Amino acid sequence: MVYRVHFGCADLARTTIAQEPDPLWEVVLGLNMLQTDDGPTVFGAWRERTRARLTAVERDLLVLAPPVGYTPDFLTPAGAAEGLEAGLAEIRSTSPDRLTAELRKLAESVRLPRWTRRLAAGDPAVMERLIHGLRHFHRTKIAPQMPKIGTAVIREIEQQSEAVATNGFENLVSIMPEAVRWQAPLLTVDLPHVDRDLYLCGRGLRLIPSYFCWRYPIMLFDPQLPPVLVYPVRHDASAVVHVDPDRRAVGRGTDHAGAVADLIGRTRALVLRSISAGACSTSELASRTGISLASASEHARVLHRTGLVTTYRVGNAVRHTISPVGTKVLTGEH
Numbered sequence: 330m331v332y333r334v335h336f337g338c339a340d341l342a343r344t345t346i347a348q349e350p351d352p353l354w355e356v357v358l359g360l361n362m363l364q365t366d367d368g369p370t371v372f373g374a375w376r377e378r379t380r381a382r383l384t385a386v387e388r389d390l391l392v393l394a395p396p397v398g399y400t401p402d403f404l405t406p407a408g409a410a411e412g413l414e415a416g417l418a419e420i421r422s423t424s425p426d427r428l429t430a431e432l433r434k435l436a437e438s439v440r441l442p443r444w445t446r447r448l449a450a451g452d453p454a455v456m457e458r459l460i461h462g463l464r465h466f467h468r469t470k471i472a473p474q475m476p477k478i479g480t481a482v483i484r485e486i487e488q489q490s491e492a493v494a495t496n497g498f499e500n501l502v503s504i505m506p507e508a509v510r511w512q513a514p515l516l517t518v519d520l521p522h523v524d525r526d527l528y529l530c531g532r533g534l535r536l537i538p539s540y541f542c543w544r545y546p547i548m549l550f551d552p553q554l555p556p557v558l559v560y561p562v563r564h565d566a567s568a569v570v571h572v573d574p575d576r577r578a579v580g581r582g583t584d585h586a587g588a589v590a591d592l593i594g595r596t597r598a599l600v601l602r603s604i605s606a607g608a609c610s611t612s613e614l615a616s617r618t619g620i621s622l623a624s625a626s627e628h629a630r631v632l633h634r635t636g637l638v639t640t641y642r643v644g645n646a647v648r649h650t651i652s653p654v655g656t657k658v659l660t661g662e663h
Contacts, residue, residue, distance in 0.1 A: 330524045332548055334516040334534065334556070341498055343533025346489055349607025350475070350482045351537050353409040353416045354559055356467050358541035360394035367543050371564045379470050386462035387470075389444070398438050398522070399550060401431035404463075407535075407555045412613040413467055417460050425451035434550070464616070472603060472617040476659065478540040479606030481562045485538040506560050508546055518546050518558065527552050538562045596620065600628040604638055605651040605659055614649060 336344075362372055363379060394400050403423045409416025429449040432441065447455045471478070492500045502511035508519035516534075527548070537559045539547075546560040593601070596618075603609070603617040615625035629649050632638035637655035641648055651659075 330520055330522055332518040332520045332523050333526045334518065334558070335526060335528045336514045336516060336534075337529065337531060339531040340529040340533050343531070344498065345533065345535050346486055346493070347410065347535060347537045348486060350478050350540065351405070351409050351559075352413040352467055352471070353405050353420075353463070354537060354539050355471050355478060355541050356463055357394050357400060357404050358539055358543075358547075358559075359471055360390055360466070361396045361400070362541050362543065364391060364394075364396040365543075368564070372541075372543075375474065382469075384462075384465065386458060387466050389442070390459075390462050390466060392439060392442060392445075393435070395435075395439050399435055401435055402549045402551050402554055403427060403431055405549070405557075407557075410535075412609065413464070413616050414612065417464060420463070421456060421460055425449065468616065468619045472619070473599075474540075475606035475617060476602040481540050481564065482538050483607070485562045489536070489538075506546060509558070509560065516558075518548065520545055520548070527556060529556055532556055534558055536560070596624070597628050597632065600625065601632055601637055601651065601655055602659060604629070604632070604649050605656065608648050608650045610646050610648060 359379075362368070363376055363383075366376075393404060403420060406416050406419035406423075408419035428451065432445050432449045435441065444455055444458075448459060488504060489501050492504055499511055499513075502509055502516070510517045532555065535555065535557045537557055538561075539559050540562055542559055542561040544561065546558055548558055549556070592598075599618050600614065600620075603614060606617070609617065611626050611629060612622060614629060615622045618625065620628075629638060629640060632655070633640045633649070637652055637658060639650050639652045641650075
């Protein structure tokens with residue numbers, strides 16, 4: 330089965346590559362992965378620990394993100410490109426009409442619990458519980474994996490950005506997953522159980538490499554939404570480092586991760602790893618790590634003073650990125 334994406338000249342000019350992991354796509358695809366046994370080498374240890382530590386509200390999320398088939402589009406809004414909290418705010422503002430339509434679509438293949446009816450009706454308490462579940466799952470199950478996620482995603486982004494800069498869009502497609510093919514003006518994507526056409530009509534396409542995406546790319550169901558193509562990064566299974574939800578590294582790399590924590594402190598090491606996953610504001614850093622805004626600000630300030638982090642201002646916002654020295658500290662490279 331094939332998803333055919335029709336490009337015009339304006340679409341090629343407006344096609345972009347996400348510059349860091351999308352937090353809500355990683356949450357939703359992480360929820361998908363929990364319900365399968367796929368990728369045991371890459372995801373097995375994380376999946377086993379995560380299944381054992383799911384809270385009640387996180388278990389409720391599983392029904393909205395089944396491992397096969399349709400997942401509601403409102404769970405992965407475009408606003409998440411600006412960070413987790415921006416994405417959650419967009420979910421919170423989803424209209425009851427859209428919630429009803431998308432949950433009705435999900436109900437065609439999944440038996441939904443009663444609380445989803447109240448969600449569809451716009452019940453603010455149910456929506457806040459959903460938001461809390463998504464935030465908690467990200468903070469406790471995804472954010473501790475961010476060093477590994479960030480490394481894999483950013484490596485993919487760098488390779489693909491270089492391909493575009495050197496030889497254009499055709500060369501980019503040649504290094505993407507085999508399921509994606511280009512024959513101008515058509516991008517074809519092999520997707521199980523999907524046979525349809527998407528006309529970009531000048532909107533362009535946002536390409537989002539994802540750590541938890543597995544085997545097949547993913548696209549939104551609603552053709553009226555900003556078009557995205559989410560696709561799996563290439564995993565180096567020999568270098569997998571699993572990070573436990575209690576923030577202790579396990580598996581390969583444990584000794585070095587422990588040494589970093591001993592050197593600068595466990596919380597500060599977590600802050601440094603979180604920043605390594607992609608540029609973030611202080612509030613996003615606090616959300617990723619589960620610490621207070623004041624604590625995140627202080628740790629980022631100290632890391633900046635020691636040269637492990639670069640802090641710069643964009644308008645009224647402050648952004649933190651890891652420095653080359655910080656990367657070497659995390660990876661143990663010399």
